[in-house]
Amino acid sequence: MKTSEYISFTIDRLPKGYVFTYADFTTEVNKKEAVIKALNRMVESGKISKLSKGKYYKPESTPFGKLQPSQAQIVKDLMENDGKIIGYLTGYSIYNQLGLTTQVSNTIQIGKKEVRTAFKRERFTISFVKQKNTITKENIPLLQLLDVIRYIQKIPDTSPEFSCKRLLAILKDLSEKDKNTMVRLAFKYPPATKALLGALLDELNESILAESLYKTLNPITKYKLSVDKVLTKTEKWNII
Structure with a gap:
């Protein structure tokens, strides 16, 4: 089978919106140029579209034009390395996904242990948030929630009070195991994040979990978060 036929056959079997590079087709150096040309x-x-240098995708056509790949596909090379998860989507895309805002952003934020300077990829700006915890497939949803708590004042087109109400509903539905894991992960977050998570758990009568966070905080430090209209125990947590 010719190189062009092999590539065409392989692409036909890919799902719409899947992002790939020439490396997905060959590991032989002498065939690299032939693959790129094909x-x-x-x-x-028009069979495929180019996302950025060396990156292509199989577009999905609609009456309104061709759809871009999902954000996860656009940055998947930054979140996985040899099958190992090293990053996760956070920030704006998660705020939208959790119903905290309806605003859609051209910035894709990624949580990673090793961060780098923000850069452009097609119409998107890719930026990074430092994550001190080990990232696993299982704890990503909890890390995303902790990031929401950490940046609660920066969520666009909403208020901290509204975000707190939504977070209370989400935390209430978590299993006890997930709540315990979330508290453990929170130990590597800034004090204000621990204070707000503690206040949220206190509101849900999870006093034992909340107390473990309370013991890590400086009793004289104040946290200006403007959520006292939603949470009833902010004074205990020095949240003003």
Whole structure:
């Protein structure tokens, strides 16, 4: 089978919106140029689209035009390395996903242990948030919630009070195991994050879990978060 036929056959079997590079088709150095040329010809013919240098995707056509890949596909190379998870989506896309805002952003934020300077990829700005915890597939939803708590005052087109109400509903539905894991993960977050998580858990009568966070805080430090209209025990947590 010719290189172009092999690539065409493989792409036909890929799901719509899947992002790939020439490396997905060959590991042989002498075939690299042939693969790149074949992919670029497919871009010209409209069979595939180019996301950025060396990155292509199989577009999904709608009456309104071709759809972009999902944000997870656009940055998947930054979140996985040889099958190991090293990052996760956070920030704006998660605020939207959790119903905290309806605003759609052109910035994709990624939580990682090793961060780098923000850069552009197509129409998106890719930025990074430092994550001190080990990232696993299981704890990503909890890390995303902790990031929401950490940046609660920066969520666009909403208020900290509204976000707190939504967080209370989400935390209430978590299993006891997940709540315990979330508290453990919170130990590596800033004090204000621990204070707000503690106040949220206190509101849900999870006093034992909340107390473990309370013991880590400086009793004279104040946290200006403007959530006292929703949470009834902010004074205990020095939240003003």
